[in-house]
Amino acid sequence: MASLKPKIEEKRWKPELELEIQKVWEEEDLYKFDLDSDKPKFSIDTPPPYASGKWHAAAAIHYSQIDMIARTMRMKGYEVYFPFGVDRNGLPVEVETEKRYKIRMFEYPREEFLELCRKFLDEAEMDILSISKRLGLSADFKNYFQTDSEMWRAVTQATFIYAWNKGYVYEDYRPNNYCPRCKTTLADAEVEYKEMPTKLVYLKFRVEGSDEEVVVATTRPELLPACEAVIYNPEDKRYKWLKGKRVITPLGKAIPVMEHPYADPKFGTGLVMICSYGDRADVQLFRELKLRPTIIIDEHGRLNEKAGKYQGLTIKEAKERIIQDLKEQGFVDKVEVIQHRTPVCWRCKTPLEIIPMREYYLKQREFVDDLRKFITDKLVEFHPEWSATYWMNWLNSIDSDWPISRRRYYSTEIPIWYCKSCGKPVLPEPGKYYRPWREDPPFNKCPHCGSSEGFIGEERVFDTWMDSSISPLVYNGYMWNPKMFEKLGSSDLRPQGKDIVRTWLHYTFLRVYQLTGKPAFKHVWISGMGLDEKGRAMSKSLGNIIYPWPLFEKYGADALRFYGAAQAHLGSDFRISEEKIAGVFKFLQKLWNVSRFISHFPEPDKPERMTPTDLWILGELNEVIRDSMKGYEDFDFFDPANRVRGFVWNVFAPHYIELVKDRAYGSVPNEEEVKAARWTLHYVLRSVLKLLAPITPHITDYIWRKMYRGSVHKELFPEPRDEWDTEYLKLGKKLMEFNSYVWKLKKERGMRLSEPISLEIPEELEPFKGDIVRLHKISGAGGGI
């Protein structure tokens, strides 16, 4: 048919075309959120990516999947609020800034250090924004949020003041995780564990009033000056005779021997020294056994005057020195090297110490029961369902409140001033951003004692999770846009990685519950982690980071997006392999070619009657739609991606299209049959494009705009139609097998596929006879089979 010209002229799909379509989207402001729309609203609590370094491909894929959620909900008829924010608070940027400028934060003027951090953040932010846009995220980049903006920080402070007024905040002096390098307290959620080779030192203790010796094994000999007891397991018969006795430490101090089940008879000699504080267990044991702690480590990670001759040494130095000394004095029985799980700082990986400090705490223990109900009473829907156990496990392990003050700089300041006369804390009115370390308070009289002597500003800042844990409120207008917040409330869905359940997810639920009395979200979506080809997490130290830009250039964003969707079910980890992304690109090319072929033909009105071949493929399409929608319901894009790919590649293109080619070209006499084929081709293509639109938004919209009216992203998902669930669906497999059989047969006989062949068509395939005969050029009955 010479008169048929394809609407799609380009022979190939190219990644550069994605930029073209992105420009169109921007010009049309296609994804603009309309608060006043009549549609139901759906708001997403987009994770603000941390602006501390370059994004790797795994992060890009993660965000592309969040974008798929937004697009899914739009195509289900919702008005979707998909904000974008950048996280710019906290330790990581300080650590990176120190590294880059080779400076130490505490030896640098605070104001100037903050300026350097800001510079660093601005650069990192640029990188994140450009990748996000290149990915085709349908988020609102025009009004993106920054967690260190005056507005966000004012809200953080206001929510703190509310919590304070409700009595949820208290200050306490208690042992806590402390990073000697970062010089700050850390919450349990910020502690990581690393397997490290550690010396296990066997020390001889003399039993008081006798010449007998016992041997105690310890990984922390430097804490000997702080050793206040030795324990053994009550089941351990070897040490029963020590009950009630005292032993003399190598340093000459007499301490009691006690029974406690914490002692593991199999570890070391079964005798354990209890020091203030080797680890969190020690803290508990001191409390239980009513021992008085001796604190020998200061906030710089050095031993203090209570450590006697070891004063001034770092922990590491003290350890070596004391082992040396004790060896010389004959107190060391032996030294072993064992693998020991050591708690380290999540940011700089320095081993942590347990040091008591005055810190502010936000109550969480008394809320745990209520939070558990979010899961048990199904107030929140988790995707996938089992991912709720991540949070449940964390809730079940909470045994202390959340320390929220940090001795750092680049974070939201704690809005408190202390009266110079009575020393009591005074908080300002919520609503403004306060910086007590450099500003005068907005009041001059102490409400506690009435003094006007003046105030001292608090110097500490908040844990960065204090800012991020209110993201669903800030995004949705809490305090800064009351009208919007009233309509939206807290976000509907939280998408995030499984690695920050105990921090971001938990703290958000906690704080939003404290502020609003309600669950922060209706849906929580937890994704797995993107790993390298060998299944390892990507990190600078391993040197296995895959960057997204080269992939964008070679295969485009859609290939990367589709790859992420098709690689693993929601919640499972997935590996990133360039070879497979190249494979996805081939599929996109296939989709392009299929569309180009169909674009040759005009799209007629729906004809009265379909042929059995058309009804078969429409029945297949019904199934594809049903299966895909099941995935979309759960925000799991694995099934839609794979189901549609399989359908297009293995069914629609090689079989249906081949069968109806002649009809499509108009080379059959029956006009109705021509129309039926053309209509069906277009209908299936439209449906496929719509089903793929959330996953591969560029190519689908590009094709759509070339062939049809408007944007595919303004369409709703296709729906299955009952009238197409016909008996022909069951014959489809037979039909395809027969096609393959004929192709094979011709090949075996050395025939061209266009050569006529004489064979019998199986009786059950009779309904498809016309199309089969034309496809294979079957000439009459007989012969063949």
Next chain:
RNA sequence: GGGCCGGUGGUCUAGCGGCUAUGACGCCGCCCUUACGAGGCGGAGGUCGGGGGUUCGAGUCCCCCCCGGCCCA
């Protein structure tokens, strides 16, 4: 030590009680077909981590164990 997830051809994956175990990528051979060599046809390659059990029948359900990943103690 506990929890969660996983272990299916070289790699990745589907199947979650029923004919001969799915598909993709890769590999090998052949063909030439006008939307597409990014095509078509064919092929090699698997004791479905191991062991017990339930069942007429088990990758599929149950128990134990091993291995890997993540989280926690």
